[in-house]
Amino acid sequence: MLWLLAFTAGLVRGFSGFGFSMILALGLMATVPPSVAVPVALLLDLVCSAGLWIGACRGFHQPIGYRLIAGMLLAVPIGTLQLTILPALWMTPAVAAVCLVGSGLILARPVAAQKTVDQSRHLAFPAGLASGLAMSMASAGGPPLMLYLLRSGLDVTQLRATAILFFAASSACALLGLWLFDALGTEHLQLAVGLLLPALLGNFAGQYLHHRWQPGSLRVIVGALLAGLSGWLLLTSLSTALAASL
Template sequence: MSLLTLGLGSLFVFLAAIVRGYSGFGFSLLVITSLSLLMPPQTFIPAVFMLEIAASLHLLPGIWKDIHWRSLAPLIIGCIIGTPLGVWLLANVPAPPMQIALAIFVLVVTLLMGRGFVLKAMPGTAASGGVGIASGLFNGAFGIGGPPVILFYFASPAGNVAGRASLIAFFLMTDLIGLAFMSREALIGWNSVTLALIFLPALVIGIWVGARSFKNADPQVFRKWVLVLLAGLAVLSGVQGIAAYW
């Protein structure tokens, strides 16, 4: 890769890392959408998983006490079930139809939440497991498993702080699972490790900037910002899927 490509890639990683440090999510979709303008997805998606793991480890000490542990177990179990199918789809099936379906689902639910829809109680084990399966499917297929779980937490009574902390812990676990399955499918090589190391400084600096901004965030403003960001990411994913047919 040329120095220009790596420089632009580092800039994209830095900007996406600011979003990740602030909200706890959004990094994968922003990076995958932007880096796909520079290189084939198979070249960098494993590296994005490695960067996601590094981002979660960087944030983990500061959010450990706020994690909603009870809700994580069924989500993780569901994700373990859904991830192998998603990885198989990544290796064998075009992603655009799934991207479009995910975008429509996220936009509809985001609109409902923007109009005031919230869950009165945390969902049960079966419903939580279903959300985890959907997340694992999308995460394994094209590295974007966040939207179902983001909606799960921000529509629940968990609260902004616990929701953000739980998302960070969830992404750490699921990215480790996804990386393991990618390794089994021979999708990871030294090029992926090298690319992740090149982008790592931009990630660390961006995460630090975003996390500092979250400390002073108003809860209501944060919730609205999350919904706007989620809708924007859904539109990006949908446009990317539709563009593949042109």
């Protein structure tokens, strides 16, 4: 079952370019606590994106990218600390709620960028802060980042390259923070290694489909999938937490 989950997450990311870590983390939290699910999702997301780093360096927009990363660096310690100290009973619905908000942002119709790159630079730091916090707490940094980048004035090549390197940096920093808090160990590595092959296969299959099939609205399909997963997990985890507290 977990192999199918990893394959599906890889398929969505290979096809759409986003959604891998959110789908994998949400699915894993049905069987393991967030303190296991989120680091494993971050590990696999980092490994599976490694082949894109060299190409992304050529299109990376440094003024905006560095501001995004600076905001992320401030947020990651806060998010990793919350992930390690909050009880799993209440952390699971918190993560699900963050992902549900993120899926709503994905479903929100993006508007045409009305600002130039220079005008949008001052928003890069808070966007990186929000994305870094969501990434380190819930493996859900994509929606806040993409919400900003779609309105930043960057062209498609710069947008994609900046997002790839930002996600790599934020995943690596979040994992480093978890390791420093002694919240990353052999349990996470073993589960990540076991799911690596289906995740890679799904990623390749998604890229293959991307060049041969274009649905009417990819944003709606992925957003609806994430909303359904996060909504279901939020309801079930809240009911479990409330029953345990009574």
